[in-house]
Amino acid sequence: MSVSEQPIVGVIMGSKSDWPTMQYAVDMLTQFNVPHEVKVVSAHRTPDLMFEYAQTAEARGLQVIIAGAGGAAHLPGMVAAKTLVPVLGVPVKSRALNGQDSLLSIVQMPGGIPVGTLAIGDAGAKNAGILAAQIVGNHNPAVRDAVRAWRQAQTDDVLANPDPQN
Ligand SMILES: Nc1c(C(=O)O)ncn1[C@@H]1O[C@H](COP(=O)(O)O)[C@@H](O)[C@H]1O
Numbered sequence: 001m002s003v004s005e006q007p008i009v010g011v012i013m014g015s016k017s018d019w020p021t022m023q024y025a026v027d028m029l030t031q032f033n034v035p036h037e038v039k040v041v042s043a044h045r046t047p048d049l050m051f052e053y054a055q056t057a058e059a060r061g062l063q064v065i066i067a068g069a070g071g072a073a074h075l076p077g078m079v080a081a082k083t084l085v086p087v088l089g090v091p092v093k094s095r096a097l098n099g100q101d102s103l104l105s106i107v108q109m110p111g112g113i114p115v116g117t118l119a120i121g122d123a124g125a126k127n128a129g130i131l132a133a134q135i136v137g138n139h140n141p142a143v144r145d146a147v148r149a150w151r152q153a154q155t156d157d158v159l160a161n162p163d164p165q166n
Pocket of ligand 1: 075
């Protein structure tokens with residue numbers, strides 16, 4: 001597990017093979033200086049660890065959990081079932097079904113146990129990182145300002161390059 005000082009966002013994923021996608025979430029958290037931790041946790045392969053991770057998340061100070069998984073992606077929903085810390089789910093693009101399976105597994109939660117589901121793949125992971133920072137930013141002005149500056153830079157970049165041929 002890679003851990004910064006007193007992590008307030010937890011990034012978990014079902015397998016090491018999810019890292020090429022989930023790194024985009026971590027990149028955004030790093031960019032916004034959000035203390036975070038990163039770990040492989042699987043509802044299927046390490047169910048006891050998954051329970052422990054979810055059950056201790058609140059007491060350890062996590063404010064948001066980003067959970068990425070592919071295929072039969074039960075991890076985000078199972079973690080959400082064991083904690084009140086908000087869970088953002090990232091459907092990882094599976095080889096067999098292009099992430100449609102991951103998306104439907106994560107998004108179709110029964111009423112009562114919410115998971116905030118992002119888009120399939122890299123954009124979903126990136127947006128999960130940004131959204132987590134925005135949630136943290138509700139009570140953390142430095143993080144909010146970092147997101148604000150990043151968003152303005154994104155807007156400025158688009159406005160400065162309006163010609164799609166150049
Ligand atoms: N969906 C889950 C869970 C889970 O939901 O607990 N654990 C692993 N996986 C997914 O299995 C896929 C293939 O994993 P491997 O590449 O390790 O075989 C990954 O996308 C992972 O998220």
